[in-house]
Structures are given as C-alpha cells and as structure tokens.
Amino acid sequence: MRRLFYLSLVLSTLTALAQDDSLDWGGSILTLEVSRLQYNFYQPWSSFTGGARKLGVVISGDEILTTADWLQDSTLVRVQKGGRGAWWNAKIKWIDYHANLATLAVAETAFWKGLKPAPLAEKAPTKGELRIWRLLDGNLQSWKGTVSKLFVQKGQRSFVKYLMIDINSDISAAGWSEIAVKNGKMVGLIASQDANRLMAIPSPLIRFILNARRNKTYTGLGYFDFSWEYSRNPATVEYLGMQGEPRGIVVTMVPETSTLARTLKPRDVILQIDGFPIDSSGDYQDPDYGYLSFYNLATRNKVAGDEVKLTVWREKKTVDLSFRLPKADYEMELVPDCNFDEPPEYVIVGGLVLQPLTTSYLQSWGSKWWENGPFRLNYYTFQPPTHDQPHIIFLSQVLPDAFNLGYQDYAQQVVEKINGRHCITLQDVLEALKTPQNGVHIIEFAQNKDVQRLILDASELEAANVRILQRYGIAKDHVIHGAR
Amino acid sequence: MLKRALPLCALALFLVGNPSSRAELFPNAEPEKSVVHITTFSQRPIWNEPWHFDHVRKATGTGFVIPGNRIMTNAHVVGWAKEILVRRHQDARSYVAKVKFIGHDCDLAILEVDDPLFFEGMKPLTLGDLPKVRSTVVTYGYPAGGDEISYTRGVVSRIEVQQYSHIQNRSFLVVQTDAAINPGNSGGPVIQDGKVVGVAFQGTHELENTGYFIPPPIIRHFLKDIKDGGYHGFPDSGILFSSLQNEAYRKYLKLAGNPGIGVRIDDVLPIPATKERIRIDDVLLQAGAYPVGSDGSVLYEGNRVNVGAVFDTAQSGDTVDLKIWRDGKEIAVKLPVYVYMKDRAEGSQYDHLPRYYIYGGLVFTPLCADYLETLGNDMGSGSDPDLLYELSFHGYEDPATRREEPVVLATILPHPVNADLQIRSRALVDAINGMRINSMEDVVRAFETSTNKFSVIEFMKQDRFESLEHAEAVKSNAEIMKSYGIGADRRL
Structure with missing residues (x-):
C-alpha cells in the first residue's frame, strides 16, 4: 500500500512537470512594448523618449499582469500575442511600484480571443525545479530553473522588503516579467536577474494583492519603519534584564516621522509579531515557508493600515503593543527613491536651479553614482527624515547670466531659507519669493564648507528669468506637482 | 584630487645643457657641490592595527646645504623615517643624518649630520627671491634614485596658491615650472642666479610638463619659525571667503565704488580671536599692504594669487592689519592669527604614532x-x-x-x-x-x-x-x- 502511494506521488509529479512543458503557455504570455519618457534629472526640464520590451501574462478574461518596472513614465503601451502579428493598444489599469506589479487592459474584445488566463499557484515552491517561460524574438522559450530559497528582500523599486523566490537558472537577459511555472501553475513573476540568480515575486503574494484590490481592500504595502539589531549577544540580552537564551530583536532607532515613533522605544526587544516568536536573528517560523525575516510579517496577508500586534520586552517586563502599518510611500524618505509618472520638479530663480533632492537626481552620475556623485548629497540618503526636514531642496546648478554673476560656480548646496522662510518644498520657495527683503532675495544654505548665502536683486528677477529661459531653451521657469 | 605628492619627486623635462652653459649661469658657484643625495628607510604605522608597522620602505630624495651646517629637504622625503643616509656630491661615503626640524604643513625639513667631515669644504646655498614668471630656473637633484646628480632647466610658468599634497589639507604659494616632477628630485634646490629660489616638491599626472616647487616666502617663513628652537606651523586666519562679484550682493552690503575690490567673508572657523573680530558679511578690502579683489585674490609680487598668501607671511601669534567694510563703512581690524589644529585629523598624519x-x-x-x-x-x-x-x-x-x-x-x-x-x-x-x-x-x-x-x-x-x-x-x-x-x- 505504502509503495503504491509513493508510486502515485511520483507519477503525479511527473505529470505536473510534463504539464509545465506541454501546456500552451504561449496562449498566456504576451509581449509588451512600452514607450516612455526618460527625464534628465540633471536638467529637469528636458526628457527624451525611450522604450522597453517586456512581458505580460493573462490572468483573467480582461486583465494582463506584469511587473511595474519599466512602465514608469510610459506614454504608450502596446501588446502582442504569440510574439508576432498585430500590436494592440493597452492601458495601465492599476500599478503599484512598491509591490512591482501592474495590470493592463486591452479594450478590443477581439484581442482576448484565444488567450488563456494563467493559473496562479496558492503556494510558492521552497525547493526543486521549475520552468521559466518567456517570449523572445518572437519565439516561446522555456528554461529550467531551481529554487534556491525563499527569502525577504527589497522590491525592485521600493524600500519595502517582502517575499521573493530566489531561482538559479542559466537563462540570460531575464528579469522582464517572465513567468516561473511549476506543477502547471504560475508560481512567480521574474522581477530581476543578477548573473544566474533570478528574483521572482511569488504568486501567493500576487494573489493576495490582486484579491485585495478586487475586493477594494488594497491600501498599498505596509512596512516596519525602525532600525534594529540582532539580540545574539548574550551580554546585551542580560543587560536588558532578560533571562534565558537570546531571542527577539533589539530596537535601536525609530525615526521621529515614523508612525511607530509613539509605539516603540529604543532598546525595546520585539519578542513576537502577531503571535509569531521572533528569534535572535530577526526571523520567525512561517507556517508555509519555514524561517523568514520578520519583515515579511508586514506583507504576509496584510496591507497598509492593518493592525499589527507586538509583544515587547521593555524595562524588564513584557508589554503588548499594537500599531497600524504605515503605507509605503516614497515621500516618507528624506531623499525619495523614485519620482514616477510626473516630470521632475524644479524652480529656476534668476538662473539658480532649485530642485528637490531625489535618488533619481543622484543617479544622474551613472551606475556608479554612489562613487562618482557628490558625496554630501549622496550621504543624505543615509539620513532619516525629521519633522523639521522631511525633504531637501537644493541648488543643483546655476545657469550663468549677468544677473547671477559671481554665483556661476556654485552647485549642490542645500537650501535652508529664502527671505527668512524655511524651505522644505518648492512650493515654499515660490511663497518665499513673494516677500523680498528690502529689494533683494536672500537665499541661505544649510551650513557647509563652500557658501552660506546668496543675494539676488528682486526688482530684476522677472526680466532675468525671461532672458535666461530663452537663452537656455527652457519652456517653464518651474514645474511643481500640484501647483497651478 | 588634482595633485598628489609623488613619494619622492621631480624630474625635469628640459635637461640643463652642457657644463659651459652652467658656468654661464653660475659664474662664481658650483651649487651641485652643496646638493646631497638622501636615502630614507621609513616605516608607517598601520592605522587600523596601530601597534603594527608597515614594512620598511627605501626611498631616495634630494637635499641641499644651507648656512649653519644644515640640510634642507622636503618633509615628505624624511617623514616616518627610521634611518636617513646622506651622500655628498660625487662622494662614495654615506653619513647618518637626523631630522632637526620638520614642517609637515609646508613640506620642509632640516636635517643635521653629526659627523663634521660631511660639511667640510661645502659652501652653503643662500636663499634668493620669488622668481619672476617666464624667468629660467634650474633644478638640481637625484631623480629616479640615480647616483649622479641631474640638472634640469625650465621656465617659471605661473605662481599661485595650491594644495600641498604631503599634508593634503593645507594650501600655500607654489611655483609651477614646465619641468615635470618625478620621484627622487624632491627636496632638491631650484636655482636662479646662483641662489635658491625654490625646493622641488610635487608633480601632477594630469598636466604635461608641469612640476611645482616651494618658493622663498614659504621657505623663509619656515626658517624664521624654527629660530626659537621649535617648529610651530603656518597660522590660519580662520576666515572663509566667498567672491563678491554680484552687483546685488554689493548693493546689499552698501558697497559702492570699484566692483573689483573686496571679498565677502562667508564664514569664520571656531578660532576665538577671529570670531571676536570678524563677522559674516564683512568685506575684506585690504590684507596687510595688499588690496583684495572681489574674487579673493591679491596682486602679490606681480602675480594674482589667493589672499591666503598674505596671511601666510605671518607667524603664529602675529597680527595682520585688515581693512574691513562693515555696516556701510570702512574699519581697521588688527587680526592676530594662530596655528589651527582642529582639522588636523583631516590631513595626513606624521610624527606621532x-x-x-x-x-x-x-x-x-x-x-x-x-x-x-x-x-x-x-x-x-x-x-x-x-x-x-x-x-x-x-x-x-x-x-x-x-x-x-x-x-x-x-x-x-x-x-x-x-x-x-x-x-x-x-x-x-x-x-x-x-x-x-x-x-x-x-x-x-x-x-x-x-x-x-x-x-x-x-x-x-x-x-x-x-x-x-x-x-x-x-x-x-x-x-x-x-x-x-x-x-x-x-x-x-
């Protein structure tokens, strides 16, 4: 009896593996052609048109799923079936850059003819082989992959850490939303590739988010916003008054802008999250996937705004706490990572180009921006936001003109005040410029080694702006999101 | 960084002509007889395991004898030295030398040799004045560790204030010559009309035909400093300048008249004497005898150089007379200047383990x-x-x-x-x-x-x-x- 059972198990596995290769995944996978604007953050008034080809997968009778990556700032998205033939215009129905997921719709019913929704697995594989499917140069391809592990890491375009499948494969040029398939079902969407390692967003997470969205309960990804360290050092554990083996994670810093600032305190030891014990390495035992980082508990069947219960060791006793997960938002960072689907913001004041500091600007220094870019500005990406300084406005460059003579070499200075007004946003800059001081605009920079202050003639500013915009071929003296 | 000190420097691109042309330049002197070959065995500490030393490094440089049976060379030639050997011109014998004074900020050092034989028959070289731009100079030294002295000739290309790469976070007057600088020349004299007008000290890989030497004002400052038996260093005014060329800013400071005069004081370092006397948005009109341009430069012996060169003429504790524009009128300020050590950690470290x-x-x-x-x-x-x-x-x-x-x-x-x-x-x-x-x-x-x-x-x-x-x-x-x-x- 036992032998028969094993045999049947083997047979079913073989069948399923065979299905991965025999199923017509070509009826589910689509080629996407994305035309998009690529902004020059160093000269934020200019952009050029770029494009990308990636993949999508049909997940229902009227919806295509793909990764959000490369859809940012898109101007036209087209879809092709089977790797050849007609292109169909598609619209982005929903996009979440943190989750790195998007859905597309095609209005023409004829498009959907012959397409088959791909079934999404309810559980991600933790080991074993799978197949990776894609369309490349008009051909449907299938590659072998091996699951190395499930682990938690930052999304491709996000600071939020969530579950990923780490797949080893010989496939090259992947990371364009190929699908990973096992036992006849899609188990993940390939988000990135590093040599032989592929990172796939697991289907259970995709299913959870899509279902929440359909049920109108999706509020975005939530995350834990505090710094911590392992409690592996027994002396630290004893110093904190705990008995027994090291366990839990030690909170070291909670940014003052965090929703957790009123809940957690430095040197709290988080022992449990939603009832899951946290070990001294910051891991919990997931019922489905074994040991995973506690970060996963912010996205495991939870969305932003959901309540999380914590059991914390504080001042030599156990305390139960709860808080609501903050919504992942680039604006929560001192230097926002991304600035998608809107042109870069700037204000030109008499040739002085003022911009909000973003990672996109810093990335103007190329793939080694961290090494080649301005150190001090780069270092702001390490610093947490504060209530006084949630964001940074800086002088990125000066467009030389007689009006700003003597200032032409200044660049990369952080603006603190204009005409005595503290400037956190470009809107603050515009407001401050309405109140010149005795006929001049006083621009003060955060304390630095180069220059602390510049003065501009307020009466000539408008004429200078017109002249400078014309000379440098710039259409608008400012672009501010939400500004009239 | 634009310029870095080569370990022990300077090779000239234009070799000095034949002996007869040397004789024309120095009819009454043979400076090469006062130029010495220096071999240094040095050991630097390992800073992340500070009880260790790096391996012993051998390097060569140049020096020259000055009055008082002393050898002048670069600080970087003898920095972290464990043993220093010197040889006279065309003499096989090596003598042991010791560092008597060392100025890491200005990259100069004085060596002494206990054996009186070393100085026998040697005529010390004397110090001349800042050479003129376009004038010809000859460097003497032992580039690339060669045993025979090498002469090179070049013109003075320009004179400016520039970073001294031995210390890294100090800038003083330098003279640029079209002689490239290579290891071994460092510390060697640059001669004009039989007198020393510089000490060769650094080069750059980024410009062709470019070498730098330390000019007489800096050498004199060093020699004056050590007269009391110790080296103290160059003082720092503690003033950070910003150009004042924008008309709106000049009007804001009620500064009428010549727009080319006066540089704005943008910030002041935490030096009490300076903090007490100088304010942000003061305008420096004159430093010492030198009117200050709106770009922060002065006309110094015919060269437009950074105003810092004026403060560098003072010894620590001296007072520099300043003319300052403040609150719409001119005032006189006597500013005592002192050696500033608070940024010491930002520069290269020497002498102290x-x-x-x-x-x-x-x-x-x-x-x-x-x-x-x-x-x-x-x-x-x-x-x-x-x-x-x-x-x-x-x-x-x-x-x-x-x-x-x-x-x-x-x-x-x-x-x-x-x-x-x-x-x-x-x-x-x-x-x-x-x-x-x-x-x-x-x-x-x-x-x-x-x-x-x-x-x-x-x-x-x-x-x-x-x-x-x-x-x-x-x-x-x-x-x-x-x-x-x-x-x-x-x-x-």
Whole structure:
C-alpha cells in the first residue's frame, strides 16, 4: 500500500512537470512594448523618449499582469500575442511600484480571443525545479530553473522588503516579467536577474494583492519603519534584564516621522509579531515557508493600515503593543527613491536651479553614482527624515547670466531659507519669493564648507528669468506637482 | 584630487645643457657641490592595527646645504623615517643624518649630520627671491634614485596658491615650472642666479610638463619659525571667503565704488580671536599692504594669487592689519592669527604614532584620514560614508556637536569575550557607559571608572549598541595581548 502511494506521488509529479512543458503557455504570455519618457534629472526640464520590451501574462478574461518596472513614465503601451502579428493598444489599469506589479487592459474584445488566463499557484515552491517561460524574438522559450530559497528582500523599486523566490537558472537577459511555472501553475513573476540568480515575486503574494484590490481592500504595502539589531549577544540580552537564551530583536532607532515613533522605544526587544516568536536573528517560523525575516510579517496577508500586534520586552517586563502599518510611500524618505509618472520638479530663480533632492537626481552620475556623485548629497540618503526636514531642496546648478554673476560656480548646496522662510518644498520657495527683503532675495544654505548665502536683486528677477529661459531653451521657469 | 605628492619627486623635462652653459649661469658657484643625495628607510604605522608597522620602505630624495651646517629637504622625503643616509656630491661615503626640524604643513625639513667631515669644504646655498614668471630656473637633484646628480632647466610658468599634497589639507604659494616632477628630485634646490629660489616638491599626472616647487616666502617663513628652537606651523586666519562679484550682493552690503575690490567673508572657523573680530558679511578690502579683489585674490609680487598668501607671511601669534567694510563703512581690524589644529585629523598624519586603547579585544583609535585610507578608501569613494562624513563634514555643518577627537572602533581581536558582538569594526563611538566620547581619554575613563556589571558601548550609526561583561572583558585583556602579540593595551 505504502509503495503504491509513493508510486502515485511520483507519477503525479511527473505529470505536473510534463504539464509545465506541454501546456500552451504561449496562449498566456504576451509581449509588451512600452514607450516612455526618460527625464534628465540633471536638467529637469528636458526628457527624451525611450522604450522597453517586456512581458505580460493573462490572468483573467480582461486583465494582463506584469511587473511595474519599466512602465514608469510610459506614454504608450502596446501588446502582442504569440510574439508576432498585430500590436494592440493597452492601458495601465492599476500599478503599484512598491509591490512591482501592474495590470493592463486591452479594450478590443477581439484581442482576448484565444488567450488563456494563467493559473496562479496558492503556494510558492521552497525547493526543486521549475520552468521559466518567456517570449523572445518572437519565439516561446522555456528554461529550467531551481529554487534556491525563499527569502525577504527589497522590491525592485521600493524600500519595502517582502517575499521573493530566489531561482538559479542559466537563462540570460531575464528579469522582464517572465513567468516561473511549476506543477502547471504560475508560481512567480521574474522581477530581476543578477548573473544566474533570478528574483521572482511569488504568486501567493500576487494573489493576495490582486484579491485585495478586487475586493477594494488594497491600501498599498505596509512596512516596519525602525532600525534594529540582532539580540545574539548574550551580554546585551542580560543587560536588558532578560533571562534565558537570546531571542527577539533589539530596537535601536525609530525615526521621529515614523508612525511607530509613539509605539516603540529604543532598546525595546520585539519578542513576537502577531503571535509569531521572533528569534535572535530577526526571523520567525512561517507556517508555509519555514524561517523568514520578520519583515515579511508586514506583507504576509496584510496591507497598509492593518493592525499589527507586538509583544515587547521593555524595562524588564513584557508589554503588548499594537500599531497600524504605515503605507509605503516614497515621500516618507528624506531623499525619495523614485519620482514616477510626473516630470521632475524644479524652480529656476534668476538662473539658480532649485530642485528637490531625489535618488533619481543622484543617479544622474551613472551606475556608479554612489562613487562618482557628490558625496554630501549622496550621504543624505543615509539620513532619516525629521519633522523639521522631511525633504531637501537644493541648488543643483546655476545657469550663468549677468544677473547671477559671481554665483556661476556654485552647485549642490542645500537650501535652508529664502527671505527668512524655511524651505522644505518648492512650493515654499515660490511663497518665499513673494516677500523680498528690502529689494533683494536672500537665499541661505544649510551650513557647509563652500557658501552660506546668496543675494539676488528682486526688482530684476522677472526680466532675468525671461532672458535666461530663452537663452537656455527652457519652456517653464518651474514645474511643481500640484501647483497651478 | 588634482595633485598628489609623488613619494619622492621631480624630474625635469628640459635637461640643463652642457657644463659651459652652467658656468654661464653660475659664474662664481658650483651649487651641485652643496646638493646631497638622501636615502630614507621609513616605516608607517598601520592605522587600523596601530601597534603594527608597515614594512620598511627605501626611498631616495634630494637635499641641499644651507648656512649653519644644515640640510634642507622636503618633509615628505624624511617623514616616518627610521634611518636617513646622506651622500655628498660625487662622494662614495654615506653619513647618518637626523631630522632637526620638520614642517609637515609646508613640506620642509632640516636635517643635521653629526659627523663634521660631511660639511667640510661645502659652501652653503643662500636663499634668493620669488622668481619672476617666464624667468629660467634650474633644478638640481637625484631623480629616479640615480647616483649622479641631474640638472634640469625650465621656465617659471605661473605662481599661485595650491594644495600641498604631503599634508593634503593645507594650501600655500607654489611655483609651477614646465619641468615635470618625478620621484627622487624632491627636496632638491631650484636655482636662479646662483641662489635658491625654490625646493622641488610635487608633480601632477594630469598636466604635461608641469612640476611645482616651494618658493622663498614659504621657505623663509619656515626658517624664521624654527629660530626659537621649535617648529610651530603656518597660522590660519580662520576666515572663509566667498567672491563678491554680484552687483546685488554689493548693493546689499552698501558697497559702492570699484566692483573689483573686496571679498565677502562667508564664514569664520571656531578660532576665538577671529570670531571676536570678524563677522559674516564683512568685506575684506585690504590684507596687510595688499588690496583684495572681489574674487579673493591679491596682486602679490606681480602675480594674482589667493589672499591666503598674505596671511601666510605671518607667524603664529602675529597680527595682520585688515581693512574691513562693515555696516556701510570702512574699519581697521588688527587680526592676530594662530596655528589651527582642529582639522588636523583631516590631513595626513606624521610624527606621532596612532593612539589606541584595547578593551576586551575591542580596538579603539581616533578617526583620521590615514585610518580611512588604511581601509582602502580613497577619500570620497564613500565606502565608509559615516566615517567620511564625521571626519570631513560634521564639524563644519554642526560645530555645536563637533567632537574634539572622534573615536572609532577600528577592529575587534576575536576572543570568546567579544565573539557574540554584532558590530565588527569601523563603527564610530557615540558613548560608553553613558559617557559621551569626545576623545581617547574619554574612552579610557568610561571603561576604567565603571563599576557596572556590563559595559555598554553606543555607536553613532542608527543608535546601535553592544554590551560586554566588564569583569570578563578586563580579565581577557592579558590573554588577548598575548594571543595577538601586542606589547601594550594602549598608546595614548
């Protein structure tokens, strides 16, 4: 009896593996052609048109799923079936850059003819082989992959850490939303590739988010916003008054802008999250996937705004706490990572180009921006936001003109005040410029080694702006999101 | 960085012609007889394991004899030297020399030789004046370690204030010549009309036909400084300037008249004498006898150079007369200037072996540029951004929270007492046992006066902290010293 059972198990596995290769995944996978604007953050008034080809997968009778990556700032998205033939215009129905997921719709019913929704697995594989499917140069391809592990890491375009499948494969040029398939079902969407390692967003997470969205309960990804360290050092554990083996994670810093600032305190030891014990390495035992980082508990069947219960060791006793997960938002960072689907913001004041500091600007220094870019500005990406300084406005460059003579070499200075007004946003800059001081605009920079202050003639500013915009071929003296 | 000191420098591109042309230049002198070949055996400390020394390095340079049986050379020729050997022109014998005075800021040093035979029959070279641009000079030296002296000729290309790369964070007057600089020439005299008009000292890989020498005003300053038996260094005015060429700013400061005169004072370093006398938005109209341009330059012996050159003529403690524009009128200010040491850690370190203290295998040492370089960091690569920020930016941006001597956990010598620590090294120390750490002395005091069961070390990065059982840490020290072959648990 036992032998028969094993045999049947083997047979079913073989069948399923065979299905991965025999199923017509070509009826589910689509080629996407994305035309998009690529902004020059160093000269934020200019952009050029770029494009990308990636993949999508049909997940229902009227919806295509793909990764959000490369859809940012898109101007036209087209879809092709089977790797050849007609292109169909598609619209982005929903996009979440943190989750790195998007859905597309095609209005023409004829498009959907012959397409088959791909079934999404309810559980991600933790080991074993799978197949990776894609369309490349008009051909449907299938590659072998091996699951190395499930682990938690930052999304491709996000600071939020969530579950990923780490797949080893010989496939090259992947990371364009190929699908990973096992036992006849899609188990993940390939988000990135590093040599032989592929990172796939697991289907259970995709299913959870899509279902929440359909049920109108999706509020975005939530995350834990505090710094911590392992409690592996027994002396630290004893110093904190705990008995027994090291366990839990030690909170070291909670940014003052965090929703957790009123809940957690430095040197709290988080022992449990939603009832899951946290070990001294910051891991919990997931019922489905074994040991995973506690970060996963912010996205495991939870969305932003959901309540999380914590059991914390504080001042030599156990305390139960709860808080609501903050919504992942680039604006929560001192230097926002991304600035998608809107042109870069700037204000030109008499040739002085003022911009909000973003990672996109810093990335103007190329793939080694961290090494080649301005150190001090780069270092702001390490610093947490504060209530006084949630964001940074800086002088990125000066467009030389007689009006700003003597200032032409200044660049990369952080603006603190204009005409005595503290400037956190470009809107603050515009407001401050309405109140010149005795006929001049006083621009003060955060304390630095180069220059602390510049003065501009307020009466000539408008004429200078017109002249400078014309000379440098710039259409608008400012672009501010939400500004009239 | 544009210019870096070559270990021991300078090769000329234009070789000096034949002996007869030399005779024309120096009808009454043979300067080469006063030029000496220097061989240095040096050993630098290893800054992240500060009880160790790097391997012994042999290098060669040049020097020349000046009045008083002294040899002048570059500081970088003899920095960290363990043994210095000198040879006279065309003499096979080596003599042992010792450093008598060394000025790391201006890259000059004076050597002495105990054996009186060394100076026998030698005519010391005398110091001339700042050479004119376009005039011809001849360098004398031993480039590339050659045993025979080499003469090279070039013209004075320009004179300006520039970074001295031996110390890295100081700038003084330099003379650029079209002679390229290569290892070995460093410390050699640059001669014009039989007199020394410079000491060859650095080159650049980025410009062709370019070498630099230290001009007479800097050499004279050094020689005057050491007259009292010690070297003190160049003073710093503590004033940070910003150009004042914008008409709106000039109007704002009620400064009428010649728009080419007056540079704005943008900031003042925390030097009490300067803070008391100088205000931000003062305009410096004249420094000493020199009217100051709106770009911060002065006309100095026919050369437009940074106003810093005027302050560099003063000795520490001297007063510089300034004409300042303040609140719409001109005032006279007598500004005493002093050597500024607060940014010492940002420059290259010399003479003093790194301080350290070991507690439970945790090695604490002061943060400095050399420590960062030991980690393989070219300053600015950002491999250890927290350390670079603390060293080079924090003090300027937030002087109120500046630490006199930031301390870093340089390394951990593995031992059971520290094996469970999560922070491994390269971490800036914020506090120990609740005491804010401003210096190495604070580290020692915080550990050695503790009566707590646990020592708690707080780090700056994300407020992380670590604990060690105090009694165990103290007990482990002897064993750790023995295991790792360290003679002493501290050098303070």
